[in-house]
Amino acid sequence: MSSAQTIRLAVIRGDGIGPEVVDEALKVLHAVLPDDLVVEETPFSLGAARYLETGDILTDDDMAAIAEHDAILLGAVGGDPRDPRLAGGIIERGLLLKLRFAFDHYVNLRPTTVHPAVATPLADPGEVDFVVVREGTEGPYVGNGGAIRTGTPQEIATEVSLNTAFGVERVVRYAFDLAHRRPRRHLTLVHKSNVLVHAGALWQRTVAAVGAEYPDVTVDYQHVDAVTIHMVRDPARFDVIVTDNLFGDIITDLAGAISGGIGLAASGNINPDGTFPSMFEPVHGSAPDIAGQQLADPTAAILSVALLLDHLGRGDLAAAVTGAVESDLADRGTTPRRTAEIGDAIAAAATARTTTA
Amino acid sequence: MSSAQTIRLAVIRGDGIGPEVVDEALKVLHAVLPDDLVVEETPFSLGAARYLETGDILTDDDMAAIAEHDAILLGAVGGDPRDPRLAGGIIERGLLLKLRFAFDHYVNLRPTTVHPAVATPLADPGEVDFVVVREGTEGPYVGNGGAIRTGTPQEIATEVSLNTAFGVERVVRYAFDLAHRRPRRHLTLVHKSNVLVHAGALWQRTVAAVGAEYPDVTVDYQHVDAVTIHMVRDPARFDVIVTDNLFGDIITDLAGAISGGIGLAASGNINPDGTFPSMFEPVHGSAPDIAGQQLADPTAAILSVALLLDHLGRGDLAAAVTGAVESDLADRGTTPRRTAEIGDAIAAAATARTTTA
Numbered sequence: 001m002s003s004a005q006t007i008r009l010a011v012i013r014g015d016g017i018g019p020e021v022v023d024e025a026l027k028v029l030h031a032v033l034p035d036d037l038v039v040e041e042t043p044f045s046l047g048a049a050r051y052l053e054t055g056d057i058l059t060d061d062d063m064a065a066i067a068e069h070d071a072i073l074l075g076a077v078g079g080d081p082r083d084p085r086l087a088g089g090i091i092e093r094g095l096l097l098k099l100r101f102a103f104d105h106y107v108n109l110r111p112t113t114v115h116p117a118v119a120t121p122l123a124d125p126g127e128v129d130f131v132v133v134r135e136g137t138e139g140p141y142v143g144n145g146g147a148i149r150t151g152t153p154q155e156i157a158t159e160v161s162l163n164t165a166f167g168v169e170r171v172v173r174y175a176f177d178l179a180h181r182r183p184r185r186h187l188t189l190v191h192k193s194n195v196l197v198h199a200g201a202l203w204q205r206t207v208a209a210v211g212a213e214y215p216d217v218t219v220d221y222q223h224v225d226a227v228t229i230h231m232v233r234d235p236a237r238f239d240v241i242v243t244d245n246l247f248g249d250i251i252t253d254l255a256g257a258i259s260g261g262i263g264l265a266a267s268g269n270i271n272p273d274g275t276f277p278s279m280f281e282p283v284h285g286s287a288p289d290i291a292g293q294q295l296a297d298p299t300a301a302i303l304s305v306a307l308l309l310d311h312l313g314r315g316d317l318a319a320a321v322t323g324a325v326e327s328d329l330a331d332r333g334t335t336p337r338r339t340a341e342i343g344d345a346i347a348a349a350a351t352a353r354t355t356t357a
Numbered sequence: 358m359s360s361a362q363t364i365r366l367a368v369i370r371g372d373g374i375g376p377e378v379v380d381e382a383l384k385v386l387h388a389v390l391p392d393d394l395v396v397e398e399t400p401f402s403l404g405a406a407r408y409l410e411t412g413d414i415l416t417d418d419d420m421a422a423i424a425e426h427d428a429i430l431l432g433a434v435g436g437d438p439r440d441p442r443l444a445g446g447i448i449e450r451g452l453l454l455k456l457r458f459a460f461d462h463y464v465n466l467r468p469t470t471v472h473p474a475v476a477t478p479l480a481d482p483g484e485v486d487f488v489v490v491r492e493g494t495e496g497p498y499v500g501n502g503g504a505i506r507t508g509t510p511q512e513i514a515t516e517v518s519l520n521t522a523f524g525v526e527r528v529v530r531y532a533f534d535l536a537h538r539r540p541r542r543h544l545t546l547v548h549k550s551n552v553l554v555h556a557g558a559l560w561q562r563t564v565a566a567v568g569a570e571y572p573d574v575t576v577d578y579q580h581v582d583a584v585t586i587h588m589v590r591d592p593a594r595f596d597v598i599v600t601d602n603l604f605g606d607i608i609t610d611l612a613g614a615i616s617g618g619i620g621l622a623a624s625g626n627i628n629p630d631g632t633f634p635s636m637f638e639p640v641h642g643s644a645p646d647i648a649g650q651q652l653a654d655p656t657a658a659i660l661s662v663a664l665l666l667d668h669l670g671r672g673d674l675a676a677a678v679t680g681a682v683e684s685d686l687a688d689r690g691t692t693p694r695r696t697a698e699i700g701d702a703i704a705a706a707a708t709a710r711t712t713t714a
């Protein structure tokens with residue numbers, strides 16, 4: 001009898017709808033596990049609720065414990081946006097961004113497909129299937145800003161975007177590698193090089209240099225403002241998009257919206273080197289207004305499990321999950337289902353796919 | 358006989374389709390001029406073409422001459438994006454941004470309406486009528502960045518966003534004033550305050566402080582990523598949006614796209630103090646690929662003339678222009694018309710509106 005492989009999974013259920021959608025994601029994960037694969041879950045109670053109770057967001061001990069895992073599954077974090085104790089993105093920065101930066105998640109992978117059966121706000125989206133490779137550890141997200149004379153008429157506040165050849169090159173290389181493995185082999189660099197000339201030039205030079213190693217990948221460049229136009233007029237044109245941390249944040253929410261809703265958008269915060277655990281999470285937030293009512297759509301969390309399986313080398317199981325999601329989407333009527341009902345349906349479909357495979 | 362008022366208008370036709378659309382905009386302007394209003398045009402030959410010929414983008418003499426005018430009408434500037442001599446946005450920054458900054462155009466006004474007769478990429482846009490008040494003289498547009506070890510694996514490139522209480526307060530005040538005069542009296546601040554905490558806090562505090570003077574205006578806040586979702590799912594919710602220079606750039610292209618195309622999007626770069634001439638321009642670019650063929654839609658340039666007339670205190674004439682555009686949009690069939698044909702039709706409709714008024 002061969003020994004089973006064990007995945008040590010850190011689970012951060014988080015706030016709001018986070019716990020509900022993670023429950024369903026784990027249900028589907030377990031539904032596709034073959035005998036030779038074991039998942040050992042460690043729950044980490046992190047988020048706004050714990051912060052408000054204890055004053056801790058993410059301690060060194062938490063970090064050390066999470067680092068011992070093979071991957072992280074995160075639901076959503078963040079409390080009531082009107083709570084002054086949570087102002088300034090204290091949870092987002094202290095938890096989400098801290099994990100992304102500390103675990104060197106330099107690839108933030110956000111695929112977008114339009115499922116034929118899902119309603120989209122676009123009259124005619126076409127066949128949409130692209131992936132945004134968002135840089136995750138640099139740009140305007142580095143927290144390198146400040147203010148003087150705060151609260152006075154002489155206040156000056158700055159935000160600094162930091163961009164390094166090291167950081168840009170590795171994410172651009174990842175994006176080319178991905179484009180090279182996809183049928184259309186096309187890469188679009190998105191930036192604002194006509195205004196942000198220093199960072200823009202670094203990105204453009206890097207894409208030109210790395211692109212020389214991928215002669216089979218066609219490349220184009222779009223300013224971030226123009227990309228929003230293409231995204232609503234002709235999203236089918238995109239294959240792989242590589243972009244900066246902030247531009248990636250903006251265009252992936254737009255991508256989620258045109259593809260039928262942020263309730264379907266999954267993401268992977270990936271450390272391709274394998275030095276640290278990668279983290280998988282739905283793009284949506286904690287939606288405290290609908291929390292605990294079984295109203296949330298767990299599909300994005302479930303698709304994040306597919307990204308996780310793919311990352312851990314189990315593309316076969318990932319395909320079972322995405323296939324199950326696709327068939328569930330095709331069957332969705334107009335009757336609303338509870339969070340757990342959607343999870344049950346997808347889990348059953350996923351199991352069927354692994355046993356018949 | 359009372360003496361006529363004279364508007365001294367600096368005209369920058371620019372590159373690509375710029376000259377064609379400006380011709381039609383001027384045609385419509387002259388079509389609505391009453392006897393007591395005279396427009397004196399001074400052409401300024403600026404743009405990529407002149408730069409490539411002479412090496413000059415915008416000289417001190419040009420600036421001094423333009424400053425003598427009451428307003429500026431600009432078509433579009435920028436040459437072939439693949440021309441290496443024009444890389445790094447040299448025309449955009451040396452001409453467009455230089456004018457905006459030197460003439461302290463701190464309000465970049467970009468209205469969006471969805472005309473019932475115009476096709477939009479959205480299945481069901483609803484009744485869309487909002488104005489983006491984009492800050493025009495600060496933020497990541499200040500050109501305050503740099504790079505070291507350029508072209509080496511140790512390159513570091515920075516971009517600095519500068520935000521001042523002075524700069525934020527004046528544009529926020531303008532936006533509240535505008536919201537106060539509109540029927541719905543609603544203002545949305547757009548930023549990314551959970552990540553760009555210093556600039557975000559300055560914007561949020563300023564909106565709270567100025568908002569206290571406008572108790573009849575309701576206020577909400579949206580992160581820039583979330584705004585892109587609302588813009589495609591429910592754009593009718595917006596009334597006045599106030600935002601930073603870069604976020605404003607991005608969301609107004611998206612707004613143009615959902616409202617039926619960037620060919621209809623007008624803008625005013627406004628110096629509300631009247632110290633410098635304000636500048637009116639279509640949001641679209643120079644589109645060198647279709648230049649000189651009478652294929653461009655001059656509507657955005659024509660609507661920019663409406664903004665110009667409004668700014669100069671002639672709301673009556675502005676209304677004649679927008680009314681003429683609206684009736685032309687309602688009548689547009691599927692047969693393409695030449696640039697000049699569209700201008701002729703709108704000019705005739707505008708004249709009819711001034712004589713019957």
Ligand SMILES: CC(C)[C@H](C(=O)O)[C@@H](O)C(=O)O
Pocket residue numbers: 092093096097249283551552582
């Ligand atoms: C919550 C926030 C800090 C985060 C980001 O800006 O990256 C979110 O919008 C996302 O896209 O994952």
Ligand SMILES: CC(C)[C@H](C(=O)O)[C@@H](O)C(=O)O
Pocket residue numbers: 194195225449450453454606640
């Ligand atoms: C051409 C470019 C510099 C400009 C900007 O970024 O402001 C344009 O996109 C606009 O929106 O007017």
